[in-house]
Amino acid sequence: MQIDNRSNELLKKVFPVEGMSCASCAVSVESMLNNTPGVVKAEVNFAANSVAVEYNAHLISPEVLKKSVQSIGYDLFIEDNAKEEQAELQHLKYQQLKKNTIWAGILTLPVVVIGMFFMHWPPGNWIMMVLTGIILFVFGNQFFINAFKQAKHGSANMDTLVALSSGIAFIFSAINTFFPHLMHRPGQHTPIYFESAAVVVTFILLGRLLEERSKSKTSSAIKKLMGLQAKTVTIDDNGTERVVDIENVHPNQIIIVKPGEKIAVDGTVITGTSYVNESSITGESVPVSKNQGDKVFAGTINQQGSFKFKAEKIGKETLLGQIIKHVEDTMGSKAPVQKLVDKISGIFVPIVLLIAITSFTAWMVLGTDDQWYHAITALVAVLAIACPCALGLATPTALMVGVGKGAENGILVKDAESLEIARKVNAVVLDKTGTITQGTPTVTDFIWLEKDFEKYAPLILGIEQRSEHPLGQSIVSYLKSQEIISTEPTDFENISGKGLKAKFDNKVILVGNRALLQAFNAPLSEDIAHQAHQLQQQTKTVSFIAVDQELIAIIAIADKIKAGSKEAINELQSAGIEVYMLTGDTFETAQAVAQQTGITHIIAGLLPTDKAAFVKQLQKEGKVVAMSGDGINDSPALAQADLSIAMGKGSDIAMDVAKMTLTSSDLRQIPKALRLSSFTVKTIRQNLFWAFIYNLIGIPLAAGLFYPIFGWQLNPMFAGAAMALSSVSVVTNSLRLQRKKI
Incomplete structure (x- = not known):
């Protein structure tokens, strides 16, 4: 019986998500995907507008994942150019959001002025109704559209709260405008909430505008890393130079790198020399010398020289590609504290709706005067201030900035x-x-006992270049660094376990250990033996060089700290x-x-x-x-x-x-990594404090809990401002991490 192992083939991919406007949206998308057959685990990152999905590739396809998310009013980008498509769409949405916010702000100003200072002006209510209607149903129509989509699937999110609070306030005020005597009481002004509805929508639009702008900053590390990637590359096509797009480069092609150019893929230098700035990969500012056989990496920048190298790793397989992937995966993953926050956000909206309805009912039943005024104020204010967005942003924004840092x-x-x-x-x-x-043997001491060493150094280089021993390569590297040009020996012989023997101008040259010297009767004085012993006590491997049985040099090799x-x-x-x-x-x-x-x-x-x-x-x-x-x-x-x-x-x-x-x-x-962790966790805790404090103080105040004692009840207009401020506070606090020195 054969078992089909393909059924266990799991893939993990990060897909951009479109349409999420709050933490509750993220919970909805995550829940839908986690309940889709074939999905092992899905984790949504609201701050990055993405979802990391681990799924069985033989049970489900990205197309099915897309349809699953679309069924609840959102969308999933599954194409190869998904990030570019999402970035373009987000840019267009940001511009539209900016336009809507500006116009909503312009129209809200006269509504607030009339509502605050000209409340008894006869045409004032009609003007406010028209302007507020435009603000809500033209520039703020996204809240009502999204709330309707959620309602169709029996769910609710932040847009539900905004649509209900502003919609109820508008409808209540419109009824009182058309029928001013319906709720009028002698000596009191008929309650009108047009300015509250307008301000709530405008402040929330402003909060989302600042939020989108800040979220784009937190993911700037990804954009910077992607910006390191070259767009085109020059290849050697059988002696002819040809410029091609980076997508058309294949392994084993010969790439030509000219002065000042970015290196496009990972590979090995085959001809030419230069210095390469690898600070984008290693963080080291000093350019690194590149010669034949050396590795070069995508995203690094060539300096003055030019060279050719053979492409080995391309695209996502390059070191830079792996770095980008790791950063993306991390930004798509969740810290344990975020999983708790998601659970809270998931039940937050239903609880808020319950509190709002309870507040309304309590005022209508228990209120002694102006029940309608206080009941509607409580309902609208609770719905306006209770935003789970700050809660949803608290952890991922700090995490994204921390990862980027x-x-x-x-x-x-x-x-x-x-x-x-x-x-x-x-x-x-x-x-x-x-x-x-360092992990590689390096010459630490090259002690010449012969003063006229210039005539022997090229010969030693020529001998060691024929050696296959790793220690021999370290000697070659050392001599080349001294700009020695090799001289070819004759009668080269590799004596196993001892070293090398060669001839030049009828002289016998020995390079190896003490056993090699003994085999050819080359004497070792007490002083040199003592010197060699001291080097060996430092865990260095010692080699000797002799010419015609006369010792001319001692070489010490070790793995340097x-x-x-x-x-x-x-x-x-x-x-x-x-x-x-x-x-x-x-x-x-x-x-x-x-x-x-x-x-x-x-x-x-x-x-x-x-x-x-x-x-x-x-x-x-x-x-x-x-x-x-x-x-x-x-x-x-x-x-x-x-x-x-x-x-x-x-x-x-x-x-x-x-x-x-x-x-x-x-x-x-x-x-530095340990300090970065401390800074990031501290920021997350600060964010959670700001996210909770607005709701802990604001919801009871908005519901009118303190009215019987102190006469305090939160105006819906200020409730909307506080809601927007909570999200801005959280994102701004996260961005402070960028200025931290680790």
Whole structure:
């Protein structure tokens, strides 16, 4: 019996959503998708106007998802150019919203002036009715259209509240305008709410305008990253230069990069040399030298030279493409606190409707005077002030700004939860090779014992270029950095386990370890032996160079400590965070690294599973553990850790497992990530405070709860202003994160 594994094939995609106007809309879309057969999980990000959907590709298609969302009055963009289409549509909607807000404001001004200062002017009510009707049903018609769509599906959202509050106020006022004696009482002015209805709609339009403008700023990190992508590229088509669109580039094509141009895709240099500004990817401002065999990345900028490289990764597969995808996925994911907020938002509108009706009924039944006036005031004010928008924006706006801030600083946040967890970390576990150290052997000491070394250096370069040993490549890199031009030897021989032997001008040249010297009877003095021993105690590999049995140089090679590792470790330890170094190397090697970096906890000789077990043990001790590594062997420990941090120059698997990636592979980014987490969570809490405080104070005040005691009842006009202000307060507070120095 064969099992069709395709039935378990899951895809996760982020789709732009059109038509959401509040947090309740987001809950409706999310609920509909989560109840669609074939969908494993759907999470809506109201601030980003998107939904991340994980679904079974063999049970459901994007077209079905689109129809499902359309059935409740919204729309889903599933096309390849969805983001561009959404961006264009949002721009047009923003311009229309701006136009509606301006005109609504212009018409509201005379309505307020007449309602406040000329209430006894005979034609005043008629003028206010006409102007308010235009404001509500022309410039504010979106509220009524959306409310009607929701009602057709038996649901309600913020537009329902706005439509009911302004609509009831208008209808009540229109009845009193046509039949002024119906509710008139001697000595009192007939209650008219045209100005309240007009102000509520205008303020909400203004709030949404500011909200849309601010939301576009919070996602500016994505736009900046996308702006790094080149639009066209010059390819070498069998010796002929041809400019093509980036979409037409294929792997293995030869790309020509000229001075000042953006590099379009990831690849390897085959000819030419230059310096490339990689600050957009690594955060490092110093241009990096690029020669034959070096990697280049999309989104980086070539400096003065020109070169050709072979395309290897294109489109979404490039490092820049992966960064964009990770940032988008994070902005589409939810922090745990947001899931609680969504539940509150989902039941918020029905509760508000119940409070509004209860307030109206209570005033009509229990009121002693002016029941209609107080009842209508309470109904309209409660509906106007009770906006769940601020509640829905509180977490995602702070998260989006935090993620963007991280991306600008070389910290790629993969999911929202990691930004909440990072601030709680009290133990950091670091892999040694490639994390604390550079991960590649480098010449640390090249000691010439022969004064006239210029004549030998080109020859040593020529010999080592033939070597296949990794240490040989480090010697080649060192000599090339000294601008040495190689000389080709003769009779080259690779002596396994010992080193290299070659001839030049009938002289025998040896490059290798002490065993090679002994095999050819090359003497080693006590002074040189002592010097070599001191280098070996620093965990350096020592090689010797001899010409005709006479020693002429000592070479020491080691995996260097990364710039910034010691500083980062000291900063973490100073903050009271325990730092552990795990390695598969010997204890002596680990101890040497620890002495150079100041780490007090070292565990050596570990297998990959041992690293994961150690992380688990720390967690059992009650510690919140962050693990940072770069290799496939670190993946189990990264998966086990509470917060996993991968090096950007490490393996793809490590980055897939990790919740954060340091694009520059600089450990100094870890303290920054922890501070970013603290700032982001603090901002979320502040936002939730502002979102709740307006409703906690405003709803009882609007309902008239304090009227019998203090004579306070909130005017619907001010209720609308407070509602708009709550959303603006939340978004503005989130944008303050952009100015934080981490």
